Amino acid sequence: MISCFDIGGSFIRHGELRQDGTVSETGRVATPGADWHAFVQAIDKCSKKSQEPISISLAGAYDERSGIADVANIPCLHKRHVQMDLEAALGRPVVITNDANAFALAEAIDGTGRGKPVVFGIILGSGVGGGLVVNGSLVTGVGGMAGEWGHGPVMDPTAGGQITGLEHYPCGCGQVGCIDATCSARGMERIHASLHGAQLASRDITATWHDGETQAAETIEAFTTLLARALSVLVNTLGPDVIPVSGGLSNDAILLDLIDRKTRALVLADYASPLVVKGQFAENGGLHGAGIVARTKFRREKA
Known part of the structure; x- marks a missing residue:
């Protein structure tokens, strides 16, 4: 199963993409904001060491061209090539979406703006x-x-x-x-x-x-x-x-x-x-949006 994450300054919320395209929160852990290795371990543990891809909604700006994240409230991710570094550390594909973008996508595809x-x-x-x-x-x-x-x-x-x-x-x-x-x-x-x-x-x-x-x-x-x-x-x-x-x-x-x-x-x-x-997904937009990105990108690549 594809693991989805909503990463904020306080918590990492996680869930799995279901066959029907939905994502529900299955747990959350505190965000290791200042420790990159602890952050990687938290993601790895929450995704049950699967080899499936990971889709992340991130509370911060993310430039797909440069791959650099601007996340001042999570120092270990700030100005880091988060996608590339996570893929190298975890050995699996990673896709990252800004959390507000993930929420907007959730609402446009499956919510109030469908x-x-x-x-x-x-x-x-x-x-x-x-x-x-x-x-x-x-x-x-x-x-x-x-x-x-x-x-x-x-x-x-x-x-x-x-x-x-x-x-x-x-x-x-x-x-x-x-x-x-x-x-x-x-x-x-x-x-x-x-x-x-x-x-x-x-x-x-x-x-x-x-x-x-x-x-x-x-x-x-x-x-x-x-x-x-x-x-x-x-x-x-x-x-x-x-x-x-x-x-x-x-x-x-x-x-x-x-x-x-x-x-x-x-x-x-x-x-x-x-x-x-x-919004219909006001409480869960980051996770659901990460799920939409995952089902669009990774399932299409498998087809």
Whole structure:
């Protein structure tokens, strides 16, 4: 059986590709972030020392041309030729896909975007990411960076003069004013701190918002306004049929509904039904997407 992995900074989740093309999680282990040899051993053990290929969804940028991964939160993989080095260490074929791309592929092929021409899957969690699938094919772009809408110094913290009190927040990529720095869960926390001088976790902000607390409501209003404005540009550019969402913030149906309504109000196309929705594979997109890559690449090669 082909082994599939969803590798994040905290955990390595794994499962096997079934004959029906699905993948379910069969276990998880802690990610040995700083130890390459321990990382290889973890992958080998989880794949039961089979000689079958391995398909990996990786939480980080991956350039298929150079083979170099950019995974700052997993130091032993950062700036490494991960595919080549894993193939050499394990003695079997390896294919690697960015986790946001894997999620978008899962949604486009088997999920909320099944049968739809343009699917833009987005991640709204501790960071902001995305993946683009057109006519069933993943668009990776130059350097594998297509879909990474979270980065680029484009954020206007005033929302065109609607909001006061927010800053141009620095981003982990080294720029200032990225969507990732403002519209992620961490961005929501920054907005709350700027507006109200209080440090509060995003889950507590949304919880108190649901309870009708005024300061939380002001934070959510600013957050969703900024996010919808940024997302509207992507909608007008890409013309997606659906935008499935994964990540921690996707679990809040009321928040997603607000983001959806605000986004549709700003775009040129007439979307009569919800556009921004929780993905069918919001909890399992990395593994399922890795399975799609595996069944497309490795099963085709065997045929």
